[in-house]
Amino acid sequence: MEDALERVLGRIGGMATVERLAGLSGSDFTSVMLEVARRRAARETPASVLRRYERDRFVRRGQSSVRAVRRAEDTLLGGLPEDVEVVLLAPLVQPAQGGHHHPGLRGRGRPDQRAGARGRRAAGAGA
Numbered sequence: 001m002e003d004a005l006e007r008v009l010g011r012i013g014g015m016a017t018v019e020r021l022a023g024l025s026g027s028d029f030t031s032v033m034l035e036v037a038r039r040r041a042a043r044e045t046p047a048s049v050l051r052r053y054e055r056d057r058f059v060r061r062g063q064s065s066v067r068a069v070r071r072a073e074d075t076l077l078g079g080l081p082e083d084v085e086v087v088l089l090a091p092l093v094q095p096a097q098g099g100h101h102h103p104g105l106r107g108r109g110r111p112d113q114r115a116g117a118r119g120r121r122a123a124g125a126g127a
Helices: 002-012 015-022 026-043 046-055 066-078 095-101 115-125
Strands: none
Touching: 002 015
């Protein structure tokens, strides 16, 4: 991991950039990383995705079957005491949030970026 970090530090402004990112709150850091992911996704083509799938170990298909993972989850959850609350975490990108990169969803945007957000901005402008 250190070799990979050393390889890119010069291209991103050095360790100072890493320190600034590390100083962000979790939600702000996530917002920055989601924007980075959006920009990277916008550059992808079907051919580049296929090339990455074939060569990049981080995008290769998992070796476990979905059914086997589901059975393991069900077994683990079934062994929990009844008073344990299992919480489903929200996905990082909801379908409506990522839609602006999909031609069929252009213009829809996230609900908070439509009329409600304009109204909040206008209401907060004088404050």
